[in-house]
Amino acid sequence: MAGTYRLSKRVLLQALRSSMHLMVWGSGCSCWRCPLGAKRYLLTDNIVKLKEFQRKKMIVACNLLGTKETYFRNLEEKLSQNRLILREELKTLLHLCESQNDMELAKNVIYRYHMENRSDTLGEYKFGPLFMRLCYELDLEETARELITNQHLQGFFSDSTSFSILMDMLFMKGKYESALKVLIEMKNQDVKFSKDTYVLAFAICYKLNSPESFTICTTLREEALIKGDILSRRASCFAVALALNQNQVAKAISIFSQIMKPESKACINLNIIIHLHSNSSNRLETLLDILQNAAEGNLSSFVKRHEFSEEVLATVREKVKDFPDLLARFDEIYGKLHISGQKTP
Numbered sequence: 080m081a082g083t084y085r086l087s088k089r090v091l092l093q094a095l096r097s098s099m100h101l102m103v104w105g106s107g108c109s110c111w112r113c114p115l116g117a118k119r120y121l122l123t124d125n126i127v128k129l130k131e132f133q134r135k136k137m138i139v140a141c142n143l144l145g146t147k148e149t150y151f152r153n154l155e156e157k158l159s160q161n162r163l164i165l166r167e168e169l170k171t172l173l174h175l176c177e178s179q180n181d182m183e184l185a186k187n188v189i190y191r192y193h194m195e196n197r198s199d200t201l202g203e204y205k206f207g208p209l210f211m212r213l214c215y216e217l218d219l220e221e222t223a224r225e226l227i228t229n230q231h232l233q234g235f236f237s238d239s240t241s242f243s244i245l246m247d248m249l250f251m252k253g254k255y256e257s258a259l260k261v262l263i264e265m266k267n268q269d270v271k272f273s274k275d276t277y278v279l280a281f282a283i284c285y286k287l288n289s290p291e292s293f294t295i296c297t298t299l300r301e302e303a304l305i306k307g308d309i310l311s312r313r314a315s316c317f318a319v320a321l322a323l324n325q326n327q328v329a330k331a332i333s334i335f336s337q338i339m340k341p342e343s344k345a346c347i348n349l350n351i352i353i354h355l356h357s358n359s360s361n362r363l364e365t366l367l368d369i370l371q372n373a374a375e376g377n378l379s380s381f382v383k384r385h386e387f388s389e390e391v392l393a394t395v396r397e398k399v400k401d402f403p404d405l406l407a408r409f410d411e412i413y414g415k416l417h418i419s420g421q422k423t424p
Contacts, residue, residue, distance in 0.1 A: 121247050121250060121275075121278055121279055121282055122243060122244065122247040122275060122279075126240060126243060126244070126275060127212065127215065127244055127247070128208075128212060129212055129215055129216060132209070132212040132213070132216065133216065135174060136174045136175075139171055139174035139175065140174070140175065143171070143175070147175050150171070150172075150175065151172075151175075151181070151184055154168065154172060154184065154188060155184065158187055158188065158191060163195060164188055164191050164192045164195060166192075166196075166204055168188075169188055169189070169192050169206065170204070170206075170209070172184070172185055172188055173185060173206070173209050173210060173213055176213055176217070177217075178217070179217065179219060179222070182213075182214075182217065182219060182222055185210075185213075186222070186226065189206070189210070189226065189232070189235065190231065190232070192206075193231075193232055193234070193235045194231075197234055197235075205237070205238050205240075205241075206235065207227075207235060207236040207237065207238050207240070207241030208238065208240045208241050208244065210223070210226070210236075210241070211223055211240075211241050211244040211245055211248075212244065214245070214248070215244060215248055220245065220248040220249055220252065220254070220257075223245045223248065224245060224249070224257060224260075224261060227241065227242065227245060227261065227264065228260070228261070228264050233268065236268075236270075237268075237270060238270065239265070239270055239271060239272060239273040239275070239276050240273075242261060242262075242264075242265040242270060242276070243273065243275045243276060243279055245258075245261050246258045246261050246262060246279045246280075246283065247279060249261065250279065250282060250283060250286070253286075255283050255286045255287050256287070258279070258283045259283055259284075259287065259292070259295075262276075262279070262280050262283060272303070272308060274308075274309055274310075274311050274314070277299070277300075277303060277308070277310055277311070277314040278311060278313050278314045278317070280295075280296070280299055280314075281296050281299075281300070281314045281315075281317035281318045281321065282317045284296035284317070284321055285317045285318075285320055285321040285324070288321065288324050288325070290325065292321070293321055293322070293325045293327065296317075296318055296321055297318075297330070300318055300334070312338055312339065312340070312341070312343060312345075312346065313345070315334055315335075315337070315338045316338075316343075316345040316346060316349060318334050319331045319334045319335050319338075319349050319353075320349060320352075322334060323349075323352055323353065323356060326356075328353070328356045328357070331353060331356070332353060335349060335350070335353060344386055344388075344423070347385050347386070347387070348387060348388050348391045350369070351366065351369070351370075351387065351391050351395065352391065352394070354366040354369070355394065355395065355398055363398060363399055363402070363405055364405070366395065367399075367405065367408055367409060367412065370387070370395070370409075370412045370416070371408075371412050373385040373387070373416070373421065374412050374415040374416050374419060374421065375415065384419060384420075384421050385421060386420075386421050386422070386423045387416060387421060387422060387423065388423055388424075389422055389423065389424050392413060392416070392422060395409060396409055396410075396413070
């Protein structure tokens with residue numbers, strides 16, 4: 080049965096090719112398209128560890144015997160003379176790089192080091208995350224993508240963190256198609272997905288917002304459930320939002336129903352959007368009941384009130400504007416939410 084849901088290389092590549100030529104933006108609610116200029120940092124600092132990496136760079140530079148130029152020249156000589164590259168030499172080099180020109184030497188040393196050590200990597204130091212943090216600092220996501228997809232470096236980036244940092248870089252720059260290629264490369268290299276991987280994967284698919292990306296998201300999710308992988312609430316929210324944008328309301332409701340403790344801001348707002356998409360005849364009345372209970376509920380001062388996005392509330396108003404009684408009721412509720420600080424920008 081598991082084979083039925085397995086995300087094959089062929090399915091992924093076909094979906095990727097389709098998404099390269101056609102990005103079909105769903106006709107669903109626009110609330111889940113981030114406002115222009117909004118930033119979404121998908122990875123936490125304890126994964127990226129950029130500040131820690133930069134502190135280490137300063138320490139390495141201060142403790143270096145001689146100059147950076149001399150160190151680089153010595154490594155270039157070792158390359159030309161086919162001498163063995165040591166692990167500590169590569170670590171030091173990656174901490175000394177400060178420009179794209181420096182990275183050219185780093186790439187050559189990485190190729191040589193991997194060629195010399197590819198058969199003896201078990202338990203060895205993981206250079207992948209270190210290299211990705213360097214690319215993150217120097218704004219060189221294309222260099223990172225070039226190496227992580229290079230067939231001659233198979234095994235050098237054997238950890239999920241390397242792929243996650245690169246996908247996060249590409250996501251922040253709006254390079255969603257490139258991020259999807261990295262995701263597919265990670266799958267093809269059989270690198271185990273982490274909780275962060277699924278967040279990134281579903282976020283990328285959500286941003287692409289096409290039938291192809293919806294297929295990838297759905298298949299990855301089903302495969303994760305079969306394998307027993309943990310899907311975070313954040314990842315599930317992206318999956319729900321993508322399903323709504325693709326007008327797959329039943330699928331969105333199904334995924335949302337499986338979210339444990341759906342009390343986050345994202346879940347509360349997603350619930351509103353789900354009601355807007357519902358075909359129930361009294362959906363608008365039910366929706367206003369939810370908002371009114373949130374605005375007027377007799378909650379303790381120690382209990383945080385539900386907050387609703389301005390964009391979501393604007394969409395609700397758009398839906399009720401043709402019904403005078405409902406519109407008047409909504410405007411009253413909206414005023415209460417505004418006064419109580421339950422409306423967020």
